[in-house]
Amino acid sequence: MRRLSIGLVALGLLTACAASVQEQRAAIEGAARSLGATDVKSIEYTGNGVWYQVGQAKTAGQRWPRFNLPSYTRAVNYETASLRDTIVRTQAENPPGGGGGQPVRGELRQVFYLNGEHAWNVVGDAPVASPITLADRQMQLWTTPHGFIRAALARGGTVSGRTISLTVPGRFTGRGTLNAEGLLEKVEATLPSPVVGDMPVEISYADYKAFGPVKFPTRIRQSYGGFPSLELTVTDVKVNAPVDVTAPDPVRATVSPYAPTKSDKVANGVWYVTGGTHHSVVIEMADHVIVVEAPLNDQRALAVLGETRRLVPTKPLRYVIVTHHHYDHSGGLRAFAAEGVTVIAHESSRAFYERAFANAATVDPDQLSRGGRRGAVEAVGERRTLTDGARVVDIHLLKDNGHADGFLMVHLPAEKLLVEADAFSPLAPNAPVPTPPSPYTVNLADNITRLKLAVDQILPIHGRMVPLAELHRTIGR
Secondary structure (H helix, E strand, O other): OHHHHHHHHHHHHHHHHHHHHHHHHHHHHHHHHHHOOOOOOEEEEEEEEEEEOOOOOOOOOOOOOEEEEEEEEEEEEOOOOEEEEEEEEEEOOOOOOOOOOOOOOOOEEEEEEEEOOEEEEEEOOEEEEOHHHHHHHHHHHHOOHHHHHHHHHHOOOEEEOOEEEEEEOOOEEEEEEEOOOOOEEEEEEEEEEOOOEEEEEEEEEEEEEEEOOEEEEEEEEEEEOOEEEEEEEEEEEEEOOOOOOOOOHHHHOOOOOOOOOEEEEEEOOEEEEEOOOOOEEEEEOOOOEEEEOOOOOHHHHHHHHHHHHHHOOOOOEEEEEOOOOOHHHHOOHHHHHHOOOEEEEEOOOHHHHHHHHHOOOOOOOOHHHHHOOOOOEEEEOOEEEEEOOOOEEEEEEOOOOOOOOOOEEEEEOOOOEEEEOOOOOOOOOOOOOOOOOOHHHHHHHHHHHHHOOOOOEEEEOOOOOEEHHHHHHHOOO
């Protein structure tokens, strides 16, 4: 009788659980009917508004730079998990401040793609793999109103009152709130960021209107890290129009865009570690090693760490110098901090990095979160010199450069080498110079003159090593 009693209780719990799952699925299906999402295979919406470039703030920890958005089109195919964003943006802030391709002259058109596990951009006419954007683009796809409900149905989303919770392991977590009409009005998501760990994202949907068989919001607002990233007025929606997005062969063939492909010895004990879009510089001192720049993410950072130890296997890596706080340039710092390497940053961004290193990374745990270290940060003002008595490494502030506050460059006076990021990215050989030149590049030349730096070669974080004369040619001097 006792066994029978326990069995009946267990059966009752299973029945209640099954009923609960059925009730939750019914609630999500009700939201799908309210949106008209039941038969939606693809959707395309167009609008205009304001764009903010995430991760490219002028001041560390402050709002993202703002751009006008005269045209924005997003096309989504839910059946193939594909997305195509076509945006046209123009300069909104004058003088320009921060990154994101500033200053934009005229209209800048960009196209971003996602297909399953492949993310890429088109640069010129060539597709370029962009795996670092994969989690964000997948989140963007599955947090569209119809996408969120479809994902909740497919992945067993849970319901509590008017809140639907969804988890895509390693990509994002999301909580969607329905309004009184059963329409999705807000999504609060958490996205993994290589810079700050867990990144909060909030998307709000308002002013729903009927577009054929579906209801769709005509006002969309997004924020990343508490700062606005998009304010969009939707003007047109097309349902089940063909959206054919297929990853090109070069994108599918990309194995690891983060591994260094080349290490060039540019002076005794100095190597230019290149590959992909972002480079680093390794400097050997008498009893330790310094790395300049830890860009992108853990994967790139681990590759640079491995290459550094191959080049200088007998000395510890003591410092990593970060030129500025933009996310593409500081995305590998958490991995360096996890290895006990001290980060040298400008004093204006020190508190930002200390907070970033203290943040958890729960959606996609990284090296720092798994290792349990907090990371050490040392600050630079206008100048700091690192020396072992023989080699001198000078860290200088680029004064009055609009690209970033606390913008640093590294000078090796004996070798006459200068390491810099973003202020100057060399053009292709024999390419025509921009007219007028970028104010950021002019400012770099002015700072070199102000500081009376002896420079023969520039080692840019983007592009290729060039003589100082190439900088002067680019700005027309």
